[in-house]
Amino acid sequence: DSQLNPDYSFMNFIEGDCNRLARSAGLAVAENPGGTAFNPLVLFGDSGLGKTHLAQAIGLKTKELYQDKTVLYVSSNKFQTQFTEAIRNNNKNDFLHFYQMIDVLIIDDIQELAGKEKTQNTFFHIFNHLHQSGKQLILTSDKAPIELKGMENRLLSRFKWGLSADLQNPDYETRVRILQQKAYKDGIVLDNEVIEYIASQVTNNVRELEGALISLLAQSTLNKKELNLELAIGIIDKLVKNTKRELSIDYIQKVVCDHFSLPIDVLQAKTRKREIVQARQIAMYFSKTLTKASLASIGSQIGKKDHATVLHACKTVNNLMDTDRGFKTQIDEIDKKLKM
Numbered sequence: 283d284s285q286l287n288p289d290y291s292f293m294n295f296i297e298g299d300c301n302r303l304a305r306s307a308g309l310a311v312a313e314n315p316g317g318t319a320f321n322p323l324v325l326f327g328d329s330g331l332g333k334t335h336l337a338q339a340i341g342l343k344t345k346e347l348y349q350d351k352t353v354l355y356v357s358s359n360k361f362q363t364q365f366t367e368a369i370r371n372n373n374k375n376d377f378l379h380f381y382q383m384i385d386v387l388i389i390d391d392i393q394e395l396a397g398k399e400k401t402q403n404t405f406f407h408i409f410n411h412l413h414q415s416g417k418q419l420i421l422t423s424d425k426a427p428i429e430l431k432g433m434e435n436r437l438l439s440r441f442k443w444g445l446s447a448d449l450q451n452p453d454y455e456t457r458v459r460i461l462q463q464k465a466y467k468d469g470i471v472l473d474n475e476v477i478e479y480i481a482s483q484v485t486n487n488v489r490e491l492e493g494a495l496i497s498l499l500a501q502s503t504l505n506k507k508e509l510n511l512e513l514a515i516g517i518i519d520k521l522v523k524n525t526k527r528e529l530s531i532d533y534i535q536k537v538v539c540d541h542f543s544l545p546i547d548v549l550q551a552k553t554r555k556r557e558i559v560q561a562r563q564i565a566m567y568f569s570k571t572l573t574k575a576s577l578a579s580i581g582s583q584i585g586k587k588d589h590a591t592v593l594h595a596c597k598t599v600n601n602l603m604d605t606d607r608g609f610k611t612q613i614d615e616i617d618k619k620l621k622m
């Protein structure tokens with residue numbers, strides 16, 4: 283089993299200026315796996331721009347053209363888990379052997395291997411073995427290889443052997459064509475003005491574009507309303523407002539400092555003054571509840587702390603909210619300011 287999703291085909295992948303190079307490199311790789319200069323092919327770009335889709339499309343196309351080739355798609359997290367289990371069960375050689383037999387190996391989200399030295403080391407050996415045997419590697423990452431942190435240099439230098447192609451945010455015309463294709467695929471008839479309205483408002487990434495279309499459909503079905511421009515405007519405007527709500531950690535720190543009349547850089551200072559420690563904890567708590575940032579990333583942005591400090595801060599704030607009314611009022615006030 284290749285772990286490939288048939289929906290993620292080249293046919294369903296709309297081409298635009300935002301993805302032309304990545305797409306054509308991908309097609310070239312699928313037509314001649316291991317035989318082009320694009321080895322490894324590294325697809326990178328922000329979340330929701332089509333890395334997984336395109337990587338899978340390459341796998342699907344390869345399988346279609348070369349039935350006898352083994353293609354495997356695996357997320358970095360799954361690779362990591364399999365590796366840990368293999369070590370625990372004393373099966374490391376089986377693990378290596380399994381991966382070294384593959385003709386086209388697709389590893390998604392390699393940034394997830396950051397800091398995992400043993401996994402990286404094993405992947406390094408797999409990479410070398412496959413590359414030397416003329417097998418194809420396809421990797422995806424949320425950053426360009428040069429910007430990846432926590433990766434071994436010898437791996438990074440290998441990532442640069444082939445081609446790194448980025449996926450960018452689609453322009454308006456491409457967004458329109460993506461929406462048309464999604465609607466068509468789902469058998470929905472949508473007025474052009476509705477499609478154009480969505481494409482003009484939902485501009486962050488393709489995943490949100492799809493999400494907007496799905497909410498629109500769900501609302502019109504549930505409320506038995508005709509899916510016209512008026513309905514679209516109401517629903518899309520609300521959606522866009524909500525996604526813009528994604529606050530930045532900088533902004534949260536600023537609001538918290540303003541609230542306590544503290545200078546903003548004080549949260550970055552190495553001080554154990556009680557009021558500052560508490561303001562920092564509150565900023566961490568809001569960063570955890572109102573953004574998608576990881577504990578580690580919150581810690582590194584607020585006073586260069588580690589993830590355990592952030593976790594502790596969240597617990598402390600939650601406890602205080604339960605036990606201290608005055609504190610709870612403060613938190614509610616900050617919450618209101620953040621959501622203004």
Ligand code: ADP
Binds near residue numbers: 294297301333460
């Ligand atoms: P990433 O892996 O970069 O986070 P995905 O590959 O999961 O992004 O893409 C998010 C969604 O957007 C998927 O449902 C995918 O099918 C869709 N998508 C992305 N790019 C395109 C495109 N060019 N044409 C059609 N659908 C796309």
Ligand code: MG
Binds near residue numbers: 333334335390
């Ligand atoms: Mg992905």
